[in-house]
Amino acid sequence: MNIGEIARRAGVSRSTVSYALSGKRPVSEDTRRKIQQVIDELGYQPNASARALANGRTSTIGLVFPPAGNHYTGMQLDFIGSVTEAAAAYDYDVLLSPSGVDSDRSFQRLLGERRVDGAILMEIRLQDDRLDHLTAVDFPSVTIGRTARPEGSWWVGLDHTALAAACVHHLADLGHRRIAFVNRPEQLLRAGYESAQRGLDGFTKAAAERGLTVRTYCCGDDATSGLTCLERILYDDPATTALVTLNEAALGGFYRGLAQAGRHVPRDFSVTGVVAGRWAEAVTPQLTAADVPAEQMGRLAVDLLVQRLDHPETPARNHLLAPPISLRASTGPVGAGPADLAPDFGTPTHP
Amino acid sequence: MNIGEIARRAGVSRSTVSYALSGKRPVSEDTRRKIQQVIDELGYQPNASARALANGRTSTIGLVFPPAGNHYTGMQLDFIGSVTEAAAAYDYDVLLSPSGVDSDRSFQRLLGERRVDGAILMEIRLQDDRLDHLTAVDFPSVTIGRTARPEGSWWVGLDHTALAAACVHHLADLGHRRIAFVNRPEQLLRAGYESAQRGLDGFTKAAAERGLTVRTYCCGDDATSGLTCLERILYDDPATTALVTLNEAALGGFYRGLAQAGRHVPRDFSVTGVVAGRWAEAVTPQLTAADVPAEQMGRLAVDLLVQRLDHPETPARNHLLAPPISLRASTGPVGAGPADLAPDFGTPTHP
DNA sequence: CGAAATCATCGAACCGGTTCGATTCTCTCT
DNA sequence: AGAGAGAATCGAACCGGTTCGATGATTTCG
Known part of the structure; x- marks a missing residue:
């Protein structure tokens, strides 16, 4: 069930189906209805890889955290959960990458193979080579935690x-x-x-x-x-x-x-x-x-990242939290x- | 830096580069070296979406767990961690999907948009509509936990x-x-x-x-x-x-x-x-x-899923664990x- | 009434890989 | 020497979407 099949059954061209779906060009009410009907009948959903290839966005964000070995803490769990849910609200999926340093294979895959549109990094170090790398290649990212020199980068941190x-x-x-x-x-x-x-x-x-x-x-x-x-x-x-x-x-x-x-x-x-x-x-x-406030931090990190992805030229923003005792x-x-x-x-x- | 660029600089065709990389057809030692050299120079990595589109595999598995709201437990954390690491060892990425029922948007996306090759489901119910759905559309999956009628399906469970x-x-x-x-x-x-x-x-x-x-x-x-x-x-x-x-x-x-x-x-x-x-x-x-044994279970689930993906016709396998007190x-x-x-x-x- | 603007749609090109069939060249065997 | 096998490579088609420019039909306006 690809877009060509839908087009054929609706008696229109592939591009018309695409426009009917995205709304980027006007489509007559009649054809729109016909297309929608065929789509509902067949339960069509566009293929994510094809879409990503065509428009350069994967609708996925990477969540990078150090591998366990040493154990996971409860805080990490809370971050993972809140980031995933906040991302879902924006229609983003979350790809997990267990990477402690920028040379990790899984980290390289995220970036080099363009599997994600942006990344959220957990467990930041004061000098973080992962972040340096991302900054160097101008890859959109937000860190949970801040480095020694956090100016000009995007983060949500705790004081x-x-x-x-x-x-x-x-x-x-x-x-x-x-x-x-x-x-x-x-x-x-x-x-x-x-x-x-x-x-x-x-x-x-x-x-x-x-x-x-x-x-x-x-x-x-x-x-x-x-x-x-x-x-x-x-x-x-x-x-x-x-x-x-x-x-x-x-x-x-x-x-x-x-x-x-x-x-x-x-x-x-x-x-x-x-x-x-x-x-x-x-x-x-x-x-x-x-x-x-792990949940809040995860949510804020996603908010920032989505904003950064939607408006690439926005100057860096951040949130420094200091909850009371x-x-x-x-x-x-x-x-x-x-x-x-x-x-x-x-x-x-x-x- | 796409495959065409590599081909041009190495003075060969795109297909030759592809074959040099995949090894699916012989390539002379000379050209292979030349290609590798260009790749190293430019730091080329093939685009994941394009590859997924072409060969139908995303090298990603979905990990489906119910949304928090109610809280996450430590056990869930251990599953997430061990699944992610085990998957990384097989060169699979893990996509998180917070879905409790099969009608969740994020669950539909995983399947319909073909974002993942297979799925691991956590927090199984004795009658699980998510699994029913997956089975109905013949989507490769492994559950952590087993339903009331687990025969013929793939799972790792606890007695x-x-x-x-x-x-x-x-x-x-x-x-x-x-x-x-x-x-x-x-x-x-x-x-x-x-x-x-x-x-x-x-x-x-x-x-x-x-x-x-x-x-x-x-x-x-x-x-x-x-x-x-x-x-x-x-x-x-x-x-x-x-x-x-x-x-x-x-x-x-x-x-x-x-x-x-x-x-x-x-x-x-x-x-x-x-x-x-x-x-x-x-x-x-x-x-x-x-x-x-959460870690072991996560690992086993990934082992089973990878096996199922590699050998689609294998009869269903499972592991029932009963650790001592x-x-x-x-x-x-x-x-x-x-x-x-x-x-x-x-x-x-x-x- | 005819030119210009607008609307709805189509075909073709493109994104970046993989894969198939064909071509050329070299080597081996009879 | 000629047929056949095998190695190395190329070009083209394909995966399933998006997007641009063109086209024909309709409407608007001077």
Whole structure:
């Protein structure tokens, strides 16, 4: 069932069918109806490859994210979901590309074989060769996260510096003097991951400002690493009373470690950080944290990309978000008395 | 940089370039070298749309999953990741389609516009109109999960019946007599989701076999719903001593509810179910559960689909998996004494 | 009333690949 | 030496759309 078949059955030429469908030239009401009728009868839908070849647009956007190996985090899932749905609303499909660097085969395919009209990059590094490459060949893209020099490029990002600082101030206000910072895995920090770098930066500066004693750690993206890391923290400085983390996947491990060490959260120890809201609420006690608005970010990224595709000459736009800290149940004043200060679900009512 | 440009610069015809690249006809060593040299110079890669149009294959597979709205679970994330990586290994790209039913626009696009060579469907229902549709039009597909009548179709599935039953037997062996079953949301159960239906079935039969007193619940896919559900369970029958769940997203809520009610896990209450391993290990205490081998399943699904695409006449194949229960820390004998039976991280070593 | 503008439609060219049949040249075998 | 096989290459057709320019019919207006 191709356009020629439709044309034949409707008794018109192929071009007329095309114009009837696209509306780019007037077609008489009669023929339009006749064509539509044939199309409905046969359930015709134009072939995407042929259309893409002819008009140079694939109606597909690429979503580039680093391969798992290391694990996926919940945040990535939220991005993938929201990007896909936002794209669907614009009649774009989403092609997944698991690429960490610009030399990845799948990344080359996206670009070189022109499989997509534009790309959204996740997990940006401060120096990102993937983005450099895209910029060099003038390929429309939007990043979730921003590089060291984000001017003139399209992105939606989180103000990790401010967010980490806000966590520090929150803890300092509660009286904490010795706090730890738990970052994403060292490998990612080294590679220059934006959130890891800027988060660390914001934390360090804010802590210096408030005159706090701090230690910083890197930690694998899983609960077991979290547990190990927490043991290390308490070993290095048993007087630590709080931690700030960017590592949502390790959260369960921190809690477990604290429980094992007999530290009650938040009575004896406060935990906070920058985490997707949905995951902050999945742990007990619920995490006081700056909630990463992953869904909104995915949507915004698609909005920007579509705009860029529709109006190629628009000057670069971006969105820098800095969500407030959501107060939940994992932080409290330092050195508080026993039970009376435990929030929300106070004394166990053991039967 | 199209194939004509390469041909001109190499001083040969377009077809020769094509044959040099595909190897489908012999090309002399000299010309092959010359062509390769030009290609390297210009960084030529053949246009995917043109190639797809010409030979009818897009080298893309569609991954169909229901839209979020309701939330994504960790398991879905694992599927998406593993499918994408497995596909990349076969040089296939993955196109995401958020479609719950066969009338979704994005689903229609995949098929009608021939954007993909084949599809992998997630979140299968016992009667699945998407699969019916694909089967009717003879479109190559593999499902993750199986319908009520899976004979003759391609799938990789989990034996939810057996898995839920195994959980029941595990608890019954530990002496539990009154246990609850917490399913996925009611809406999904009603819609006929395979895991929800077969899991409930397996649970019910095994419980009857062992003469247990049971109640079954549905619960939203988030921690808050989990909390509410758990309160309900203890309200309905305070003598309940264990629960089996398929709902990994609500897990955090169960634990929180149990903590609030003063029930210690596993001393006073056991929790088990069918959950992706990575998430079972993220909670404290770690969940004793049948681990869903999401990565393996995604890989197998791609293997099957690629095989089906390469050999269209192969009779249908499938994989039914039934992973064993991984013993961790969330289940224990009923009515055990106080601290001595707490596993793994016994007495707190408070400094 | 005739020229100009507008409308509806058609045919041909094009997008960038793949593939088939034909052609030319060289080598082998009888 | 001549027939036949096989290698290397070319030109043309094709995949299924879109788009441009041309054409004939109809309407508008001076």
